Amino acid sequence: MTAVITGVFYIAMVAAGYAVELIFGLTGLTPDRASAQMPVAGITWNYTTWLNIAFLILAALLTSRFVRTGGRQMLAMMGGAPTSDTQHGDAPADDGVAERPAPDEDHHHH
Helix, strand or coil: CHHHHHHHHHHHHHHHHHHHHHHHHHHCCCCCCCCCCCCCCCCCCCHHHHHHHHHHHHHHHHHHHHHHCCHHHHHHHHCCCCCHHHCCCCCCHHHCCCCCCCCCCCCCCC
């Protein structure tokens, strides 16, 4: 099933790429090769540079707070599969809720 979904997504992306190329070519939105210019390569210090630095600092602060306040332990507790008691919507036996009776195996009464 995974291979089918991957194949369908790949075919959809290829078809979308060809459709965009065709539409841009027909409408004349693709520049001529003679008029195309390469931008000057280089690093510039502008407002986006300072925003990137500010958000890197913010991300570092939030990550350090997450680690200091026990976030890794919380994530470790969240892992794992549900217990067999909770697979059918029943409450787990150790939470103080009375245990529900098991559902009848024969649901068809003739």
